[in-house]
Amino acid sequence: MSPQQDRPGLKKAPDADVHPTTPPTTSDDRSLRRLGATTGDSIGMPDKDKLVSLEVQVPKSLRRSVRNEAERRGVTVDDVVAEALRNRPIH
Amino acid sequence: MTVVSVLSMKGGVGKSTVALGLASAAWSRGLRTLLIDLDPQANATMAVDVGTPEFTASDVLADARPGIAQEAIVDSGWGPSMKVIGSERALEHRNVASGRNSALRLRTALATTPKGFDLVLIDCPPSLGELTRNALSASDRAIIVTEPNHFATHGAAEALEAVSVIAATTNPRLRAATVVINRLRSDDREHAFHVEQLTLQHGELVFPHAIPECAGIPLSQRAVSPLHSWHSPGSREVSEVFDDLLDSLMPAPKPGTRDSSLTLKRYL
Numbered sequence: 178m179s180p181q182q183d184r185p186g187l188k189k190a191p192d193a194d195v196h197p198t199t200p201p202t203t204s205d206d207r208s209l210r211r212l213g214a215t216t217g218d219s220i221g222m223p224d225k226d227k228l229v230s231l232e233v234q235v236p237k238s239l240r241r242s243v244r245n246e247a248e249r250r251g252v253t254v255d256d257v258v259a260e261a262l263r264n265r266p267i268h
Numbered sequence: 269m270t271v272v273s274v275l276s277m278k279g280g281v282g283k284s285t286v287a288l289g290l291a292s293a294a295w296s297r298g299l300r301t302l303l304i305d306l307d308p309q310a311n312a313t314m315a316v317d318v319g320t321p322e323f324t325a326s327d328v329l330a331d332a333r334p335g336i337a338q339e340a341i342v343d344s345g346w347g348p349s350m351k352v353i354g355s356e357r358a359l360e361h362r363n364v365a366s367g368r369n370s371a372l373r374l375r376t377a378l379a380t381t382p383k384g385f386d387l388v389l390i391d392c393p394p395s396l397g398e399l400t401r402n403a404l405s406a407s408d409r410a411i412i413v414t415e416p417n418h419f420a421t422h423g424a425a426e427a428l429e430a431v432s433v434i435a436a437t438t439n440p441r442l443r444a445a446t447v448v449i450n451r452l453r454s455d456d457r458e459h460a461f462h463v464e465q466l467t468l469q470h471g472e473l474v475f476p477h478a479i480p481e482c483a484g485i486p487l488s489q490r491a492v493s494p495l496h497s498w499h500s501p502g503s504r505e506v507s508e509v510f511d512d513l514l515d516s517l518m519p520a521p522k523p524g525t526r527d528s529s530l531t532l533k534r535y536l
Contacts, residue, residue: 187323187339190330190358197308197360249366 191260192250270518271378271388273403274411277430278423279394281415282450284311285485287391289510290411290517291316292494295350296507297514299386302341304374305355306403307393308363313354317345317492321352325374326359329402332373335380345492351385363397370398371438375406387518396430404434409517410445416452416462416478421469428470444473448513452478475513482506 247254274287284307294301305312306325313321323340337353344350365371378388390403404410410431414424424447435442447470453459467474484503488495496507 184333187327187331187336189323190327190361192330192361193326193356193358195358195361197357245367249364250361 269385269388270409271390271407272409272411272517273390273392273400273407274413275392275396275400275403275427275430276394276413276420276423277396277426278414278420281394281413281420281423282479283307283394283413284309284315284391285489286411286413286448286450286479286510286513287312287389288315288489289479289485289495289506290387290514291346291350291389292488292496292507293510293514294387294389295346295494296496296511298349300349300351300384302351302353302385302388303344304337304353304388304390304403306359306374306399307355307391308357308359309393310355310357310359311489312391313352313356315489315492316350316352318342318352318354321354324354324356324359326356326362328353328377329359329362329373329399332377334376335378337374337377338380346494359393359399362402363393363395363399365398371401371405371434374402375439378406396426400430401434401438404431404442405438407439407442409443411513411517412445412447413450414447414466416449416456416459416466418462421462421466424466425469428473446513446516447474449474449478451481453481475516477509477512479506479509 243254243257247257250257272290274283274290276283287303291301291303303312303316304325308326313324321340321342325340328337328340340353341351342354344352362373369376374390390407392400392403410427412424412427412431414420428445428447431442431445435444447466449463449466452463463478480502482502482505484498484500485495485506488498488503491498495503495510498507
């Protein structure tokens with residue numbers, strides 16, 4: 178069964194390697210990590226990059242789609258957008 | 269093409285066994301069959317000898333573009349007439365609703381699947397969650413599997429209600445379900461009691477031939493072989509029940525009439 182020519186083929190789901198019993202990552206978890214990142218009793222490893230705001234205008238339907246994906250995967254909208262930007266093709 | 273979901277709310281009653289038995293009956297007739305394993309336990313995937321497929325039903329449902337399911341179809345060890353969309357543990361992630369029309373993702377993904385299949389069989393997980401909703405929303409027929417015991421018959425009633433809800437909402441072409449009694453022991457009075465109760469409660473929805481308990485079924489599954497290729501008297505008897513069940517789903521002319529030795533009439 179060959180993929181159709183005019184569109185990207187099927188890919189593995191992003192959560193294919195995530196065990197179903199793994200708790201979802203929430204924004205609260207990340208906030209907690211950030212708060213503790215500069216202390217000796219930090220809960221997680223400090224992030225490599227500082228988190229900053231990026232305000233963009235996108236179609237409403239796209240925002241809805243991103244929110245739905247975030248809800249389905251149990252992550253934040255920030256995580257979905259950051260992942261998409263990180264994986265963008267570099268020309 | 270007929271699309272059939274095999275479901276039950278209760279686990280361990282033999283959904284995969286019935287799905288595989290129907291697949292075996294179709295295999296023995298040379299029907300071009302697609303088996304879709306929607307159970308994250310992936311037992312049906314194991315039983316048709318497909319190894320570890322690159323893409324599974326989990327990936328298909330996550331993508332859900334029209335026709336994308338055909339890219340996850342793989343060959344089985346049963347021969348060229350039997351194709352498979354396999355399962356994996358991660359399919360459990362798809363058992364929750366995600367966005368609008370969440371229950372139609374499988375139907376959409378199958379939308380432009382080539383018409384080359386005579387039969388599509390969907391093996392559901394033991395729940396009435398989003399995977400089962402997707403299966404029923406994509407199906408023409410539903411088979412509800414039960415054992416003749418108290419808890420299983422209660423689960424069968426719940427599954428029948430689920431079929432009615434889907435038929436009244438997302439899939440009007442879904443016909444009334446057939447209840448199949450699995451693992452019947454002919455000398456067990458408790459089984460006879462529950463067969464009678466099931467027939468009283470659900471009438472003609474109960475398939476008139478029960479599947480007897482048979483050692484050949486797990487043996488053939490372990491050997492990743494169709495039941496119809498397993499030659500023992502018990503296996504032949506069970507194979508005939510699956511032939512009858514397949515006839516009820518997609519009638520086909522057959523020479524002579526079968527003398528099925530184990531029918532519900534013996535208990536009524």
